Each structure stands twice: as C-alpha cells, then as structure tokens.
Amino acid sequence: xxLYKVAKASRMIVVCLVDQPTHRTFxxxxxxxxxxxxxxxxxxxxxxxxxxxxxxxxxxxxxxxxLAEYVLEVTSPAILGEDAALVACPRxxxxxxxxxxxxxxxxxxxxxxxxxxxxxxxxxxxTPCAGCRRWLVLLRRRAFVASRDPRLYLARLPVAFFGNLxxxxxxxxxxxxxxxxxxxxxxxxxxxxxVAMLISALVLPVYHAERRTAEREMHDNMYGxxxxxxxxxxxxxxxxxxxxxxxxxxxYVIVGYWPEASIPLILIFASAFWVAENLAxxxxxxxxxxxxxxxxxxxxxxxxxxxxxVLDIDRLGWHLxxxxxxxxxxxxxxxxxxADFQDAGWEGYGYHGERCLPPPAxxxxxxxxxxxxxxxxxxxxxxxxxxxxxxxxxxxxxGAALKLAHAARVLxxxx
Numbered sequence: 362x363x364l365y366k367v368a369k370a371s372r373m374i375v376v377c378l379v380d381q382p383t384h385r386t387f388x389x390x391x392x393x394x395x396x397x398x399x400x401x402x403x404x405x406x407x408x409x410x411x412x413x414x415x416x417x418x419x420x421x422x423x424x425x426x427x428l429a430e431y432v433l434e435v436t437s438p439a440i441l442g443e444d445a446a447l448v449a450c451p452r453x454x455x456x457x458x459x460x461x462x463x464x465x466x467x468x469x470x471x472x473x474x475x476x477x478x479x480x481x482x483x484x485x486x487x488t489p490c491a492g493c494r495r496w497l498v499l500l501r502r503r504a505f506v507a508s509r510d511p512r513l514y515l516a517r518l519p520v521a522f523f524g525n526l527x528x529x530x531x532x533x534x535x536x537x538x539x540x541x542x543x544x545x546x547x548x549x550x551x552x553x554x555x556v557a558m559l560i561s562a563l564v565l566p567v568y569h570a571e572r573r574t575a576e577r578e579m580h581d582n583m584y585g586x587x588x589x590x591x592x593x594x595x596x597x598x599x600x601x602x603x604x605x606x607x608x609x610x611x612x613y614v615i616v617g618y619w620p621e622a623s624i625p626l627i628l629i630f631a632s633a634f635w636v637a638e639n640l641a642x643x644x645x646x647x648x649x650x651x652x653x654x655x656x657x658x659x660x661x662x663x664x665x666x667x668x669x670x671v672l673d674i675d676r677l678g679w680h681l682x683x684x685x686x687x688x689x690x691x692x693x694x695x696x697x698x699x700a701d702f703q704d705a706g707w708e709g710y711g712y713h714g715e716r717c718l719p720p721p722a723x724x725x726x727x728x729x730x731x732x733x734x735x736x737x738x739x740x741x742x743x744x745x746x747x748x749x750x751x752x753x754x755x756x757x758x759x760g761a762a763l764k765l766a767h768a769a770r771v772l773x774x775x776x
Contacts, residue, residue: 392405495588503592503593510567517564521604525608525611528549538707538708539707540717540724543732553608554633561634564641565655576774580775585775589771597635602631605631605634622704629749632756633693639763643766666694685742692756697749698743702729706729707726709724711727723735
C-alpha cells in the first residue's frame with residue numbers, strides 16, 4: 362500500500378509481477394494483465410475482469426473467494442487440479458476443464474486502447490519520434506528530480522547569489538574605479554567564479570546516485586545514452602546560464618562591473634561553470650565512491666585556481682606548467698578581468714601618474730590597457746595583450762573535451 366501511495370503522489374507507473382496475490386494487494390492494481398498458457402487471457406482495468414469472464418460463460422464467483430483466486434483458478438486449472446472445479450458454486454453445472462481455458466484465450470479480443478497489452482501480432486517497430494519521446498520523458502524527469510532534491514540545481518542558485526551578495530557588499534568601496542581598488546576587483550571576480558565551482562563538489566553524491574539509476578535503466582533498454590546525455594545537457598545549459606546571472610548580478614549592482622561587458626561576463630561565467638559541471642559528472646562516472654570524486658574534484662579546482670592566477674606560469678614546475686597553459690579556471694578569470702577592465706577609465710592616475718599616491722600605494726594607469734599592463738607587474742600571466750574571446754574559447758573547448766569524455770564513459774558503462 363505504501364508503494365501505491367508513492368506511485369500516486371509521484372505520478373509514476375509501477376509494474377508488478379505477482380504470483381498468487383492477496384485480495385488486498387490485488388485491489389490496489391488499476392490494471393491487470395492475466396496470462397493463460399503463456400498467452401493473454403485479459404488485459405485491462407481490474408474492475409472489469411469479472412464481467413469479462415462472465416461474458417464468456419465462466420462460473421460465478423464462489424462465496425468467500427477473492428477475485429485474485431477466481432482469476433487464477435479460471436485461467437490456470439492445471440495448477441489446482443481437481444480443486445479447480447470448486448471455482449463455482451456447487452449448483453453450477455459447468456465442468457471447468459482445460460478446453461475452457463483455451464476458449465478464453467481464443468475469445469480474447471482487446472479493445473484499441475488495450476491492444477498494447479497483447480503479445481499477439483508482429484512486434485511494433487520504433488517510430489521516428491521514439492527517441493524524441495524518450496528525450497522529453499527524461500527532460501521532465503530531470504526537472505522533477507531537481508524539484509525533489511534542491512542540491513541538484515535549486516539550492517545552488519540562492520547560495521551563489523547570496524554568497525556573491527555578501528562579498529560584493531564587503532567590496533562596495535570598489536565601486537569607484539580608482540588605483541587602490543584594482544586588486545579588490547580582481548579578487549571579486551575570482552570569488553564570483555570560485556564559489557559556484559566549489560559548490561559543484563557538494564552535488565557529487567547526487568550524481569553518483571543518478572549514475573547508478575541510469576546504468577540500470579540503460580541496461581534494461583529503457584533509453585539510450587544519447588537521450589540521457591542530451592536531456593541532461595539541455596537542463597544543464599539553462600541552469601548554468603541562470604547560475605551565471607546569479608553570480609554576476611550582485612557585483613554588477615553593488616560594485617559596478619563594466620556595463621558593456623555584462624553579456625560577455627555572463628557567458629564567461631557560464632563557460633567556467635560548464636567546465637565545473639562536466640568535470641563533476643565525469644568524476645561521478647569514473648569513481649564508485651562519491652567521497653573519492655569529491656576529493657579529486659576539490660584538488661583539481663584548487664590547483665586550477667593557483668596555476669596562473671596566483672603563481673606565475675613561467676615559474677611553475679614542468680609537471681604543472683603544461684596544465685597552466687590550458688587551465689580553464691585561470692583562463693576564465695583572466696577573460697573576466699579583461700572584459701571588466703580593458704574599456705573602462707580609472708581615476709587617481711592623471712596623465713603621467715602625477716596623481717598617484719606615494720609608495721607603497723599601487724598605481725596602474727588611467728586607461729584599461731594601462732591598468733592591465735600594470736597588473737602584469739604583480740600577476741605576470743595577465744596583461745592587455747591577451748584576448749578575452751580567445752581565453753573564453755579555450756574554456757569552452759576544455760568543457761567540450763570533458764563532455765566528450767563523460768559521453769564516452771557513459772557509452773562504455775551502458776553496454
């Protein structure tokens with residue numbers, strides 16, 4: 362009965378193969394498929410099975426006998442032997458034998474709505490839209506799971522928004538672009554990217570549970586890897602754009618990102634979050650325990666933020682230098698800094714630095730390219746010569762490579 366309530370509340374279809382069900386269990390079924398001699402003897406609403414048997418001349422239901430017992434004895438007398446004759450009241454004159462079961466099977470004519478229940482006839486070939494229907498079903502289920510488990514999507518949006526709101530409020534003094542707030546704005550952009558990426562580690566337990574379900578269902582041919590991956594990618598893209606807006610909006614309102622760079626910044630944020638999401642999903646399909654995936658994900662994210670952002674690429678060891686040149690976290694942050702800095706004007710410099718405060722105060726320049734070149738003195742991997750579109754493209758390519766690796770892993774595990 363608990364399963365019945367869950368199925369009704371969740372609008373799920375439950376298929377049960379039951380041998381000799383009790384009266385209470387049988388009453389819970391909306392529809393019944395009854396077999397006799399391996400063929401369909403009835404398929405339709407449970408409430409209509411008795412009337413159907415009566416229409417074929419079957420005996421009436423004996424006193425004290427449940428409907429489940431009646432169906433079993435009418436369609437499978439060989440199981441009960443001589444007791445099958447007791448299916449009717451003693452006054453019934455019909456001697457219920459095996460030939461009568463054959464009659465029920467031969468007389469079974471399903472209605473149009475019930476024709477899918479019968480095994481008679483040639484197997485149906487898949488329609489061209491079968492894949493589309495599976496994709497829509499998976500899409501709806503993904504949305505349903507997201508509403509049931511907020512960790513998947515819904516909880517991350519307010520966490521990212523209020524996390525950035527808190528830090529942006531602390532950096533509200535950086536709203537005026539002066540020389541002393543350059544590094545503060547660089548740090549704010551790093552936080553906006555980092556907080557959403559680190560939150561993805563907390564979703565790995567959900568991805569592991571989802572992986573086990575997907576493996577089982579794909580092995581049962583409920584759907585294929587293409588439908589699974591495409592449905593998830595569709596929902597992920599919409600969510601990542603919303604997550605990017607949640608991370609961008611507090612900084613834009615309080616600190617004031619460069620207005621003309623609003624759309625590029627949102628797309629840069631979404632690209633970086635796409636890398637993080639694809640990495641988390643790939644690790645969930647690579648490791649059997651979620652805590653191992655979380656440890657690997659956290660380590661890779663921290664290395665990504667250090668290589669290039671804080672540590673100079675040329676000073677890194679050879680084992681990390683190659684990664685720094687393709688590091689999506691670093692390239693996303695550098696692209697965001699370029700987009701916010703390069704076309705903006707900066708106060709407190711003058712024409713030739715005459716308005717700069719004396720050392721140790723920092724002084725970068727009055728134009729965006731000057732500030733970026735001055736920033737390169739502190740962070741050598743930055744500078745005005747870098748193209749934000751090229752960096753953003755590198756981030757997208759890295760995310761695509763992770764998605765291809767994820768797809769290959771899903772294909773391998775679904776066989």
